[in-house]
Amino acid sequence: MPSAGPTEGISPTHNRPNEKRHAAEDMVGIKRLAQHLDISIGTVSRALNGRPDVNAETRRRVLEAALELGYAPNQAGRSLRKGSTGVVGFMMQSGSEITGDGDTFFMSVFDGVQAVFARHNLDLVVLLCSSREDPDAYLRRTVARGFADALIISATRRNDPRIDFLAERHIPFIALGRSQSDAGHPWIDLDFEGLARIGIDRLVAQGHRDIAIAAPADDANLGHIFVETAQSTLAGHGLPLPPDRLLRSPPNEAGGYAMAQKIVAMSDRPTAILLVNETTAVGFYRGLYDAGLAPGRDIAIIGFRESPQAKFLSPPLTCFRLDLHALGEALAEALLATMPAYKEQYPLGTARRIWPMELVEGRSDRAQ
Amino acid sequence: MPSAGPTEGISPTHNRPNEKRHAAEDMVGIKRLAQHLDISIGTVSRALNGRPDVNAETRRRVLEAALELGYAPNQAGRSLRKGSTGVVGFMMQSGSEITGDGDTFFMSVFDGVQAVFARHNLDLVVLLCSSREDPDAYLRRTVARGFADALIISATRRNDPRIDFLAERHIPFIALGRSQSDAGHPWIDLDFEGLARIGIDRLVAQGHRDIAIAAPADDANLGHIFVETAQSTLAGHGLPLPPDRLLRSPPNEAGGYAMAQKIVAMSDRPTAILLVNETTAVGFYRGLYDAGLAPGRDIAIIGFRESPQAKFLSPPLTCFRLDLHALGEALAEALLATMPAYKEQYPLGTARRIWPMELVEGRSDRAQ
DNA sequence: ATTTTCTTCGTAAACGTTTCCGATTTCCTG
DNA sequence: CAGGAAATCGGAAACGTTTACGAAGAAAAT
Structure with missing residues (x-):
């Protein structure tokens, strides 16, 4: 909406002789890695991705050089080509949380989710919708941008348009919390x-x-x-x-x-x-x-x-x-079960689980 | 109420039964948008990005159609070409927080950061390093992947390798918390x-x-x-x-x-x-x-x-x-001041600020 | 020795977007 | 009316990666 800064008029810094494209000109890409090893980038890519058709010795050299040069595949290039990002988003609202004490609650859940994701080279990022933005609009925007392969949504409302939206678009997702909106989607909720x-x-x-x-x-x-x-x-x-x-x-x-x-x-x-x-x-x-x-x-x-x-x-x-850590793990596994790339490894069906709680006796419920 | 359902009256005869491609085959890209308007994709892009060399009427049509079809530029394609992602990462560790009560503390800060970022179409995502991963390794990995244009790091340690790493790589960043590691970098810390x-x-x-x-x-x-x-x-x-x-x-x-x-x-x-x-x-x-x-x-x-x-x-x-909301705003503005694309709008120099606190009188510090 | 199969690798085409470079048209100026 | 500037747009080249395809050589089979 802030239609581009009008500071474009006369830019004195337009002809910089040694302007090397981006700020991070010393980023090591697959190209550099390939010419450093004097092999083609195709082979490098196959070696790094564990493809079978690459010589064992070559793979070893590639992996070694990658480690040495600190190479990590560029997120944009990779996900553009593959059509998937390797990222799962956990959407939260800034103000309202599922419970008041969001801190330890979500931190434990996150940790559980990550424990599972780590086994599949998946990354969890937290997407927080600011208090000034409509959650539904935020979700649509995020999805349209193709930011994540899958989503975990929390703070589900009784009637939650996000659920229908995601189901309609066939975006893999799971909800933390039940909802009246039923799209045959997986969810886990507290008991x-x-x-x-x-x-x-x-x-x-x-x-x-x-x-x-x-x-x-x-x-x-x-x-x-x-x-x-x-x-x-x-x-x-x-x-x-x-x-x-x-x-x-x-x-x-x-x-x-x-x-x-x-x-x-x-x-x-x-x-x-x-x-x-x-x-x-x-x-x-x-x-x-x-x-x-x-x-x-x-x-x-x-x-x-x-x-x-x-x-x-x-x-x-x-x-x-x-057990919030376990809840996070269950959340992650149930989500993976809905993702095409991981379906076979997690043949669980769509999960709809009620997460149990255990009573802890204090002394607040009886006269001393 | 997903605005304007998939009433694809435009190209109904596109029956490709086994055209698989990606999971989201019905994603509307700039190409579809362009042929829907019968203009070139270049013009569509310029129109959306507020470039001056596009007819006002054309721009209006493009924006309207984009809204109607629910188009949002693909993150991967855009950032691959532009070399920047429009994303700023806030790195946190799972376990240790800057203070015990991470919840309301960080939520307020996030909200302040987002208030500033929203004015520049920048998105904030939270990158949380799991308790099983080394924070320094996590950071290196994230940076190498080119996931974010800039970073906010928290829970700075007395001697923090992340600071030297980011400075060396010329990644725009700001630290929430001082450190002995001094790379001439911006930071804000509590007083x-x-x-x-x-x-x-x-x-x-x-x-x-x-x-x-x-x-x-x-x-x-x-x-x-x-x-x-x-x-x-x-x-x-x-x-x-x-x-x-x-x-x-x-x-x-x-x-x-x-x-x-x-x-x-x-x-x-x-x-x-x-x-x-x-x-x-x-x-x-x-x-x-x-x-x-x-x-x-x-x-x-x-x-x-x-x-x-x-x-x-x-x-x-x-x-x-x-005032944690204001702290978040200051953090965002100081970070923008270090980012090439925003430097002119925030000519602040590298910030090193001590964030003030105000004493609130309770009754715990004197006999009743 | 010839064919077949297998292994290993290089080539090139995508992925969706932005942006440089002209081409075309329109408008203004003299 | 000629000529140039301005406005507007289409074409095409990138960005970094993965992967289908095929080539070349080596090994195996005939």
Whole structure:
């Protein structure tokens, strides 16, 4: 849109005698490597790519020289010719994350993904859509440019146009998070049903009859799943879920604080609460303390997820543990299974998995 | 709502059943766009790139058709020809971050960077070096492939080979964090001198005479700077820094907890502590509470940085605030100033900036 | 000894884009 | 109206890589 700088008028630096094309004139390409070895570039390429029709001794020399000269194939040339980039993009939005504590969450997932990709010379890059750009437009732009061979999308919304777009274009992709949009695509999602069921069951088993639940305020899909399961689980115990027991909050500390304030102000407080938003527990604790109430004693709390700070809350938070590294690995493998070049190695079919969680006992869900 | 579906009314009789080519056979390239408009591809390219020598009406038609067909220039072809990619990489390590709470820290910085890049059609991608790969090797590989035009490197070590490598190769880059390695390169770093000076001065002004400091345990450069400044500031007040008052910890909650335990066990405890590692405060608080001590009352605490949870600690943490969005913008602008294509627009010279922090008063550094 | 097969390598054509260089037309100037 | 400048466009050559194809020689088979 910023149609080219008009500084083109008179450029005094137009005739530089030793202007060597690009800034990186000393980049060593396959050409240099070939003439250094005095063989053709075709042979060099075949040697590097492990083609069978190249002499063993020649291959050895090529590999050695490549290492010595620090040669690595140019990304643009290679992917232009091959039609694939060897890059997989993980798309994230700047502001909203799947949970509040994006840091350790995504870092662990990334690490798992990379562990698998490393075996196939695939590279993972993170594509982050800025807060000023529409996620759908960002995705279309990225895809049209042919930047990556495949995509992992996160923060899936209940109705997510990205899914239809990618499926329509036959771009290999996998979603971290379910969606109403169903294109027969692979996805992996956290077990929010399990969370709701186990959490409610546990609180009921401890004698609670007035249980509140706290779900995200936005359009994320997990909210609906969580709420519905919690509701039906409560119903299974013959318990209702009155409207004022269903709280909504943004997935951060401030949201938790606000919720605590709301509960504190109630004339008849619930005796327990199940939080699905991450890091809300931190604010929730604080909100209780500020009102002179104590988590665990005055109101039982089960939170999500076992974050680094969970065990440093007072009392330690009872919450759910996820193996995020393994989740990343599963994500990568399921994605590879949809990519033509790797299908045979990962004959898995399209994955639709619910990723399990494990309850970690703290002391926030029972009186001390 | 993918704008304008694939209503290919134009060339319906293109039935090539077994024309395979690439997976994305229906990608619309400049060629298709050109023959759809019945003009040459050269003209289409010039029109899209804002070249002056193209008729206004022609340009309008081209832009319209490009939008309609969802055309976006192929990344590989474009960067192969231009010798530049339009992509800037932000390199991060999987495990170690500049601070413990990488999430909100980097997300804010990214958003600032992107705000500037968006004005120049530059894209930011995050390159994360997995925990299994050597950062220096990863960088070399990435550079050799010509993946990005410029780089932002973070988590700079005290002695960082990446800096010499990039400078030697004339790759435009900027470092987030100082280093002993000086290649006359641009960098921006947080004001750890200011943090040490203001923190110590404040604690001394409140009457403390026995002040401990807590620095990171790793090779990060900030540790040295922080420790030296703290030491000299203390000396300026005529106060020593005995070896047992200099604590080291990993930058996370557990590290803070361990430090608290160590301090609690001391026969003569310091009366105040200045923490430079992020999120250590959370664990530190907990460590004190577990020993029956209260932050602020029994030991004064000044922490770093004003993270989302800082104000939800009890008592709220006195700490330092950073404008990370602006830091990202500064980072981007300083980087652009080193890139040949943007030099004239950002005539800044090579930046070496210390990014200021502002003290936020909590109640953790004085008795209630 | 002749043919066949196998091994190894060089040649050249793509991939999609930008941009230099002319060619053609239009417009202005004298 | 001649002539030149300006406007507008098409043609074609790159960019670095992979790979189909074929050539040349060596080895094997007849």
